[in-house]
Amino acid sequence: GNSVTQMEGPVTLSEEAFLTINCTYTATGYPSLFWYVQYPGEGLQLLLKATKADDKGSNKGFEATYRKETTSFHLEKGSVQVSDSAVYFCALGDTGRRALTFGSGTRLQVQP
Amino acid sequence: DVKVTQSSRYLVKRTGEKVFLECVQDMDHENMFWYRQDPGLGLRLIYFSYDVKMKEKGDIPEGYSVSREKKERFSLILESASTNQTSMYLCASSPPFQTVKPQHFGDGTRLSIL
Numbered sequence: 001g002n003s004v005t006q007m008e009g010p011v012t013l014s015e016e017a018f019l020t021i022n023c024t025y026t027a028t029g030y031p032s033l034f035w036y037v038q039y040p041g042e043g044l045q046l047l048l049k050a051t052k053a054d055d056k057g058s059n060k061g062f063e064a065t066y067r068k069e070t071t072s073f074h075l076e077k078g079s080v081q082v083s084d085s086a087v088y089f090c091a092l093g094d095t096g097r098r099a100l101t102f103g104s105g106t107r108l109q110v111q112p
Numbered sequence: 113d114v115k116v117t118q119s120s121r122y123l124v125k126r127t128g129e130k131v132f133l134e135c136v137q138d139m140d141h142e143n144m145f146w147y148r149q150d151p152g153l154g155l156r157l158i159y160f161s162y163d164v165k166m167k168e169k170g171d172i173p174e175g176y177s178v179s180r181e182k183k184e185r186f187s188l189i190l191e192s193a194s195t196n197q198t199s200m201y202l203c204a205s206s207p208p209f210q211t212v213k214p215q216h217f218g219d220g221t222r223l224s225i226l
Contacts (some may be wrong), residue, residue: 043217
């Protein structure tokens with residue numbers, strides 16, 4: 001079956017630091033990959049997505065590249081802000097299963 | 113913008129009660145989902161529905177049932193609430209897919225069973 005593994009948190013960074021949150025997946029076929037963000041007290045919001053190998057998703061300064069050879073979709077941002085403090089979820093979807101498969105989430109804390 | 117509305121942000125119930133969590137979406141989406149979110153476990157799928165009156169079990173359906181009488185509304189029912197069902201519950205919707213589409217989430221219901 002499908003599975004998503006994320007690095008454990010919390011990740012604590014200073015403002016303007018470089019961020020990487022690792023995500024690897026196991027799936028048959030050619031899944032689509034997503035990063036969702038959950039701000040305190042809110043539901044999940046789609047941050048970015050990639051639907052095929054070598055696609056790069058980007059939004060709000062965040063980027064992730066779909067790497068089929070390493071089955072990875074790592075999230076990066078060059079300079080984080082306090083407002084980026086949230087929980088980040090990596091997710092996988094394929095047409096064989098209607099629901100997405102989520103990783104366990106990584107909490108990011110950015111200190112001023 | 114898609115809006116998914118969950119009827120309660122916080123809910124406190126007692127063991128053995130029958131509990132209803134309601135979710136409404138305004139984008140005419142065919143697919144609707146109920147997830148449970150627990151620390152360290154991410155989101156786990158309880159049930160989903162791909163059409164009115166149609167439903168499928170997810171990964172953790174035990175102790176839950178669902179109802180979808182209208183396209184826009186998807187209800188999660190705890191038949192006899194237990195303390196291990198204390199959790200955050202998230203509803204989501206998405207359009208039908210021949211290709212995978214992102215899901216749109218509500219703000220969640222934090223349910224406490226005493």
